[in-house]
Amino acid sequence: MKRHLRPGLAAIIMFACILGNRTLEADPVLHVLVQLPLLGVCGALLAPRREWCWAQGGFAPLLAALFGIAFWMLPRSIDGAVTFPVMTAAKFLSVPLIGMLLAIGWRQAHALLRGFLKAQTVSMAGFMAFLFTHSPVRLCNNYLIDDQWRLGFGFLFLAIGLAMVWTIPLLFNARPRASPRTRAEPMTHVQSGVPA
Amino acid sequence: MMDNNSAQRLPGPQAGAVKFTMLLAGVVLLLMMVFGFVMRAAQGDLLDLDPAMFYQLLTAHGAGMVGTAGLTGAAILWYFMGRYVPLARGVFWAFLGLFLLGVVLILGAIFIGGYAGAWTFLFPLPANSGGVWGADAAAAFLLGYVAIGVAFLLLYLEVGRKLIAAYGGIGGALAWPLVMGKGTVEDAPPPAVVAAMATTIFNTIGTVVGAAVLASSLVNLYFPEFKVDALLAKNMIYFFGHVFINASIYMAVIAVYEIIPEYTGTPWKTSRVFAGAWSLVLLFVMAVYPHHLLQDTVMPAWSLAMGQIVSYLSGIPLLAVTAFSLIVYLRKANAMRWDLASALLVLGVAGWSVGSVPAIIDGMISVNKVMHNTQWVPGHFHIYLILGEVAMAFGFMMWLIGKPEHKAIGGFNWAVFSAYVLGGAGFTLMFLISGALSVPRRWAVHAPEWVLQSQIATGFALLVILGAAMFVLRYLLGLKHSAGR
Amino acid sequence: MQALLASLLVVVAGGGLLWQATDGGQALTAESARRLAVQRAPQPVSPFALETMSGASAAIPDARGKVALVEFIYTTCPTLCQSAGADMFRLGNRVREAGLADRVTLMSVSFDPEFDTVERMQSYGERHDADGALWTIARPRPDVLPQILSDFGVIAIPDRMGGYTHNVAVHVVTADGRLAAIHDTGDFEGIIAAARKALR
Numbered sequence: 001m002k003r004h005l006r007p008g009l010a011a012i013i014m015f016a017c018i019l020g021n022r023t024l025e026a027d028p029v030l031h032v033l034v035q036l037p038l039l040g041v042c043g044a045l046l047a048p049r050r051e052w053c054w055a056q057g058g059f060a061p062l063l064a065a066l067f068g069i070a071f072w073m074l075p076r077s078i079d080g081a082v083t084f085p086v087m088t089a090a091k092f093l094s095v096p097l098i099g100m101l102l103a104i105g106w107r108q109a110h111a112l113l114r115g116f117l118k119a120q121t122v123s124m125a126g127f128m129a130f131l132f133t134h135s136p137v138r139l140c141n142n143y144l145i146d147d148q149w150r151l152g153f154g155f156l157f158l159a160i161g162l163a164m165v166w167t168i169p170l171l172f173n174a175r176p177r178a179s180p181r182t183r184a185e186p187m188t189h190v191q192s193g194v195p196a
Numbered sequence: 197m198m199d200n201n202s203a204q205r206l207p208g209p210q211a212g213a214v215k216f217t218m219l220l221a222g223v224v225l226l227l228m229m230v231f232g233f234v235m236r237a238a239q240g241d242l243l244d245l246d247p248a249m250f251y252q253l254l255t256a257h258g259a260g261m262v263g264t265a266g267l268t269g270a271a272i273l274w275y276f277m278g279r280y281v282p283l284a285r286g287v288f289w290a291f292l293g294l295f296l297l298g299v300v301l302i303l304g305a306i307f308i309g310g311y312a313g314a315w316t317f318l319f320p321l322p323a324n325s326g327g328v329w330g331a332d333a334a335a336a337f338l339l340g341y342v343a344i345g346v347a348f349l350l351l352y353l354e355v356g357r358k359l360i361a362a363y364g365g366i367g368g369a370l371a372w373p374l375v376m377g378k379g380t381v382e383d384a385p386p387p388a389v390v391a392a393m394a395t396t397i398f399n400t401i402g403t404v405v406g407a408a409v410l411a412s413s414l415v416n417l418y419f420p421e422f423k424v425d426a427l428l429a430k431n432m433i434y435f436f437g438h439v440f441i442n443a444s445i446y447m448a449v450i451a452v453y454e455i456i457p458e459y460t461g462t463p464w465k466t467s468r469v470f471a472g473a474w475s476l477v478l479l480f481v482m483a484v485y486p487h488h489l490l491q492d493t494v495m496p497a498w499s500l501a502m503g504q505i506v507s508y509l510s511g512i513p514l515l516a517v518t519a520f521s522l523i524v525y526l527r528k529a530n531a532m533r534w535d536l537a538s539a540l541l542v543l544g545v546a547g548w549s550v551g552s553v554p555a556i557i558d559g560m561i562s563v564n565k566v567m568h569n570t571q572w573v574p575g576h577f578h579i580y581l582i583l584g585e586v587a588m589a590f591g592f593m594m595w596l597i598g599k600p601e602h603k604a605i606g607g608f609n610w611a612v613f614s615a616y617v618l619g620g621a622g623f624t625l626m627f628l629i630s631g632a633l634s635v636p637r638r639w640a641v642h643a644p645e646w647v648l649q650s651q652i653a654t655g656f657a658l659l660v661i662l663g664a665a666m667f668v669l670r671y672l673l674g675l676k677h678s679a680g681r
Numbered sequence: 682m683q684a685l686l687a688s689l690l691v692v693v694a695g696g697g698l699l700w701q702a703t704d705g706g707q708a709l710t711a712e713s714a715r716r717l718a719v720q721r722a723p724q725p726v727s728p729f730a731l732e733t734m735s736g737a738s739a740a741i742p743d744a745r746g747k748v749a750l751v752e753f754i755y756t757t758c759p760t761l762c763q764s765a766g767a768d769m770f771r772l773g774n775r776v777r778e779a780g781l782a783d784r785v786t787l788m789s790v791s792f793d794p795e796f797d798t799v800e801r802m803q804s805y806g807e808r809h810d811a812d813g814a815l816w817t818i819a820r821p822r823p824d825v826l827p828q829i830l831s832d833f834g835v836i837a838i839p840d841r842m843g844g845y846t847h848n849v850a851v852h853v854v855t856a857d858g859r860l861a862a863i864h865d866t867g868d869f870e871g872i873i874a875a876a877r878k879a880l881r
């Protein structure tokens with residue numbers, strides 16, 4: 001995508017998320033699996049294309065993003081975002097920041113770190129699916145148990161979908177077979193720069 | 197195609213790190229065998245062991261053995277893949293460091309925290325110890341697994357991405373063009389690469405599933421309001437456990453593919469059947485795990501039927517990729533030289549194949565209903581672990597220190613080898629006999645009428661330990677010798 | 682080096698954030714957070730008047746100086762409130778056994794006061810053997826309801842089947858109007874202990 005279009009697109013997404021907040025947050029699937037990722041994309045679109053030395057290897061920004069994601073995966077935080085205006089505001093500020101950090105970190109991350117994060121993402125989506133589909137208690141006071149259950153399945157589909165998106169391109173990597181001893185080239189070209 | 201003669205002298209990348217790893221593994225194997233010996237002796241009333249201690253030892257033995265089997269497999273994988281693709285050295289050290297961190301956490305959990313919920317950490321046992329151990333001990337145990345899981349994940353990511361890049365995708369590395377009749381045997385990746393790619397895939401999937409269930413169990417420990425579904429957790433745990441222990445064998449078999457050609461002088465090539473069988477193994481290893489859950493009547497019937505059918509079927513590619521292809525290969529080869537290394541490696545394949553027979557029997561639903569909680573089960577897996585995976589690992593160790601001229605097996609070596617085989621066969625046979633007589637597994641104290649069986653087994657266990665101790669000692673001396681050179 | 686420092690800083694800050702956000706690793710859900718907060722520091726609730734199932738008036742906090750054990754229900758609830766009703770009945774027996782019957786009162790408060798008329802409350806009470814003395818069913822005035830729900834941290838949402846889904850618990854309110862503890866309706870030991878403590 002053309003670079004100069006990014007801020008505009010980000011603004012549109014942000015605007016839509018804010019305007020549609022009532023509707024989106026009424027349904028946990030839309031709230032957690034649509035609105036939050038969209039806000040993240042917003043930040044990623046705005047991420048500066050610079051390489052900082054504090055972000056070398058991507059560790060610091062990615063770690064910060066992971067902590068942020070962990071925070072927003074607490075049922076308590078999601079409940080709070082629905083109940084308390086302060087938390088709603090925090091959501092609109094912090095989630096784009098998380099997306100931005102992810103984008104900054106991803107760009108500088110080594111292929112191994114990226115692979116690790118992908119595996120971890122699939123695993124954690126599976127874990128959330130497990131929790132939400134099988135918890136006998138309601139985890140959010142603002143959502144029905146059926147909604148929680150649907151959210152669990154949403155996470156399951158997310159886990160399966162991401163696993164497919166990330167592995168299928170690896171099945172047939174159309175490159176003539178090299179003789180076994182030739183140097184392998186790093187496979188970073190297989191992975192696009194899309195944050196997990 | 198790789199030239200086997202030059203490979204003979206080419207050390208893998210990081211030969212030192214691998215040698216060190218195998219030394220660690222050898223020592224841990226011995227220690228864990230001693231734990232096993234103590235347990236069997238206690239069941240045989242030969243010594244007085246506090247049942248609480250028995251369960252700690254059982255947990256340590258299970259987790260320790262499975263972990264060490266994985267460690268030896270991983271070292272073999274790393275060593276030989278280094279011949280084909282340039283692997284990042286730091287990854288192996290990170291792997292080893294994380295693995296050892298995991299070991300420390302696990303040992304601490306068991307012997308300091310008193311955790312004794314078995315290596316399978318089945319929900320809700322870690323959280324419901326009845327006061328025997330605290331949540332912190334269980335958490336340390338689970339975190340130990342997490343560290344080991346991360347270690348393996350890193351290793352596989354590195355091996356996987358390099359193989360994918362070098363052989364044209366996963367399909368290329370699994371020799372799919374050959375399977376589909378498009379490629380030639382000459383272009384196909386070597387057997388070791390096919391095996392490495394397949395294990396990399398299924399064990400990565402296993403690790404990802406394992407991480408999810410570990411995280412759930414950890415959350416449940418500290419936040420009991422987050423319930424875990426016991427059946428789903430059991431499915432995930434057995435998927436992970438089954439895949440992991442299988443992966444350790446499938447990685448170890450790489451040593452057979454790579455080393456045996458040195459003894460025959462004939463290269464071992466990937467054939468169409470061989471490649472196809474490995475792709476089937478890749479699927480079957482993951483589909484067969486429900487045979488561990490045949491007694492869970494609440495499981496959907498189709499999954500159990502799948503477990504049963506796949507467990508019949510998986511015998512076929514298993515035998516095709518290992519036993520059969522080894523026999524075909526050995527027959528084609530002109531000569532085979534026998535020394536301790538080659539004997540142990542071939543023993544490994546034989547033990548693995550033999551061990552799959554009682555496994556398939558246990559995989560039948562009708563048999564399983566009566567047998568699954570008996571010692572039949574430790575019986576079958578000890579065959580393919582003691583006489584299979586561990587034999588291959590010892591074979592690899594003997595080869596690592598071997599001199600190029602390969603001294604023929606004889607005299608003392610022959611005696612040690614025989615002791616190990618005889619002890620292993622006798623020990624596992626006793627498990628099978630006890631199992632057939634309905635002696636339960638995982639019981640600290642045995643009824644008087646079972647005691648004799650346990651005593652005989654203890655004797656055989658001693659033989660195994662003696663044999664293994666000699667292997668480790670030889671390895672140590674061999675390392676010193678090669679260091680002096 | 683800078684990257685390492687930054688990472689360490691992130692880990693420390695991130696750990697602190699999560700620690701804060703979970704009350705020191707103790708509460709992952711809003712419900713457990715609400716209970717924990719009350720347990721740490723009892724919170725004042727604004728007093729409100731009630732009409733009971735016999736048409737009499739009552740109030741929280743209790744005007745006679747009793748500790749009130751309060752749950753929130755709606756009488757047409759097909760599921761949770763029914764089992765909670767059974768729990769309240771048993772709780773009443775436990776209170777009697779503990780010899781606290783004259784110092785404690787049990788109150789099931791409707792959060793659907795427009796619909797839950799005196800008759801409906803009465804029939805709910807009869808179904809669950811509420812004696813009207815130790816345990817009664819009551820409704821507040823609709824206009825004070827939002828304040829009550831927010832004081833008690835109760836959230837009731839339409840369940841798309843004409844009813845509500847809501848958090849169910851027994852709230853222990855002291856005679857001087859402070860919310861002192863929140864327990865599962867079946868946690869009789871916990872509730873009695875909290876009531877004893879509130880009486881002191």
Ligand code: HEM
Binds near residue numbers: 229585636637
């Ligand atoms: C001298 C060698 C060995 C001895 C004496 C031994 C002994 C034992 C005994 C007594 C048990 C408990 C049986 C029961 O449930 O009643 C056991 C379980 C087990 N052993 Fe071994 N063993 C040996 C070698 C190995 C090896 C080489 C491996 C794997 C590489 C292994 C893996 C296991 C596992 C996974 C269990 C199951 C633990 C559980 O039930 O939680 N063992 N062993």
